[in-house]
Amino acid sequence: MYLKLHLFGLVFFSFTLLNCQTKLDKQEPKITYKVNKSEEEWKEELSPEEFEILRNAGTERPHTGIYNMHFEDGVYVCKGCGQPLFKSGSKFMSDCGWPSYEAAIPGAIVYKKDTSLGMIRTEILCSNCGGHQGHVFDDGPTATGKRYCVNSASINFINNKRND
Numbered sequence: 542m543y544l545k546l547h548l549f550g551l552v553f554f555s556f557t558l559l560n561c562q563t564k565l566d567k568q569e570p571k572i573t574y575k576v577n578k579s580e581e582e583w584k585e586e587l588s589p590e591e592f593e594i595l596r597n598a599g600t601e602r603p604h605t606g607i608y609n610m611h612f613e614d615g616v617y618v619c620k621g622c623g624q625p626l627f628k629s630g631s632k633f634m635s636d637c638g639w640p641s642y643e644a645a646i647p648g649a650i651v652y653k654k655d656t657s658l659g660m661i662r663t664e665i666l667c668s669n670c671g672g673h674q675g676h677v678f679d680d681g682p683t684a685t686g687k688r689y690c691v692n693s694a695s696i697n698f699i700n701n702k703r704n705d
C-alpha cells in the first residue's frame with residue numbers, strides 16, 4: 542500500500558513538473574522597447590494603414606507598396622520611430638510583391654515566432670519601437686538565403702544623396 546501511494550505521488554509530481562515546463566516553453570521572452578507609446582498616440586502619428594501594419598501586424602496588398610520596385614542608394618528606416626533597418630545594398634528584386642532584403646542592419650530587428658494563419662513564420666519587428674515590419678523566410682535567392690519580406694507602409698526611405 543505504501544509503495545503504491547509512493548508511486549502515485551511520484552507520477553503526480555512528475556506530471557506537475559511536466560506541466561510547468563510546457564507552460565514555460567510557451568512563454569515568449571518579454572521584450573522591452575525604448576519607444577513606448579499608447580495606442581492613441583500611435584493613431585495620431587500614423588495613417589490608418591500604417592497603424593494597422595505597424596501596430597496590429599497587418600499586411601499591405603502585394604505589388605501595391607511604394608518601395609516594392611524601388612532601387613535607390615540609401616537606407617530604409619522604421620516609419621514608427623525612424624530607426625535604420627535595411628540598407629539599399631541588401632535589397633533585391635523579388636516577385637513576391639513586397640520589398641525584399643537579404644539582410645537587416647545588425648541589431649535593428651527583433652525576431653518573433655508567429656503561428657497565426659495556420660503557418661509557422663518568423664515575424665520581424667523594429668527593435669526600437671516594436672513596430673511590425675513583416676516576416677523573414679529561408680528561401681532567399683542570395684548568399685544569405687534569407688528573404689526579409691517587408692511592408693512598404695512600415696518603412697521610409699532616406700536617400701544617401703540628401704546626406705551630402
Ligand SMILES: [Zn+2]
Nearest residue numbers: 619622667670
Ligand atoms: Zn521603429
